[in-house]
Amino acid sequence: MEHSSSCDFNTAGSGGLTKRFKESAAGLGVVLTDEQLQNFQRYYQELDLWNSRFNLVASTESAEEVFVKHFLDSLTLVPFLPLPDGRLLDIGTGGGFPGIPLKIAIPGLKVTLLEASRKKVSFLKSLCRILKLEGMSILQERLESLLKEESSRVCFDMVVSRAALKLPQYLQAAGGLVSPSGLIFAMKGANYRTELDDVSDVLTDWNLVLTDVHTLTLPRGGDFRAILIFKKLQTHLTFRGPAATRI
Numbered sequence: 001m002e003h004s005s006s007c008d009f010n011t012a013g014s015g016g017l018t019k020r021f022k023e024s025a026a027g028l029g030v031v032l033t034d035e036q037l038q039n040f041q042r043y044y045q046e047l048d049l050w051n052s053r054f055n056l057v058a059s060t061e062s063a064e065e066v067f068v069k070h071f072l073d074s075l076t077l078v079p080f081l082p083l084p085d086g087r088l089l090d091i092g093t094g095g096g097f098p099g100i101p102l103k104i105a106i107p108g109l110k111v112t113l114l115e116a117s118r119k120k121v122s123f124l125k126s127l128c129r130i131l132k133l134e135g136m137s138i139l140q141e142r143l144e145s146l147l148k149e150e151s152s153r154v155c156f157d158m159v160v161s162r163a164a165l166k167l168p169q170y171l172q173a174a175g176g177l178v179s180p181s182g183l184i185f186a187m188k189g190a191n192y193r194t195e196l197d198d199v200s201d202v203l204t205d206w207n208l209v210l211t212d213v214h215t216l217t218l219p220r221g222g223d224f225r226a227i228l229i230f231k232k233l234q235t236h237l238t239f240r241g242p243a244a245t246r247i
């Protein structure tokens with residue numbers, strides 16, 4: 001991670017990183033207030049401070065790259081989240097992506113961050129205290145053990161994850177954690193069609209359907225992004241004739 005010397009956060013002129021970030025977010029349909037922008041600046045400063053020890057983002061990334069590849073990329077989900085006060089789970093959040101930018105942008109979300117690494121969880125807890133983010137739950141746990149807990153079953157309205165699991169494994173896990181009618185978001189790159197080839201069994205197992213694919217290119221020469229949205233269908237009780245059959 002390149003350090004803050006290249007990061008002119010407070011520059012009011014057209015070159016200011018904050019201004020460019022605000023404009024790029026608005027281009028995605030995400031309008032950020034000054035307070036939210038300050039939270040992103042503070043988030044960057046904390047990443048910069050902790051990164052050398054905890055490996056939260058690539059050490060070669062400039063401030064601009066962190067704002068585009070991590071903050072903006074996370075915000076690409078905002079227009080598609082249906083419930084501003086819903087329960088959202090981020091699996092394998094690492095340095096908080098995409099869960100923390102989503103929480104900053106939509107403060108009413110009830111966000112659960114799942115992360116196996118104790119070091120990364122201590123960063124996340126410190127960050128949430130500093131940013132005064134409320135309604136956060138940070139679990140230092142492996143996904144495999146969360147899946148064994150009855151209380152975590154079907155209790156999230158939205159499940160998100162970036163760069164933590166392959167698509168079939170992600171859907172297998174998220175299918176058991178998302179509520180009926182809930183949504184699962186996968187953030188994928190240019191090879192998303194190939195990854196979709198391997199998911200038909202898991203879609204059937206969990207009653208999931210792929211409802212939307214949104215593609216975009218991140219600003220300033222950023223990466224291609226495909227946002228895949230899966231919906232868990234409601235299971236209905238169907239009664240057929242006098243000898244009622246439950247399906």
Ligand SMILES: C[S@@+](CC[C@H](N)C(=O)[O-])C[C@H]1O[C@@H](n2cnc3c(N)ncnc32)[C@H](O)[C@@H]1O
Nearest residue numbers: 092093094097115116117141142143162163164
């Ligand atoms: C490549 S990083 C991605 C982090 C973040 N989502 C991002 O996009 O920058 C993957 C993260 O998932 C975590 N992880 C991997 N497998 C996991 C599991 N089974 N349960 C919980 N966390 C896991 C790792 O500790 C790591 O922090």
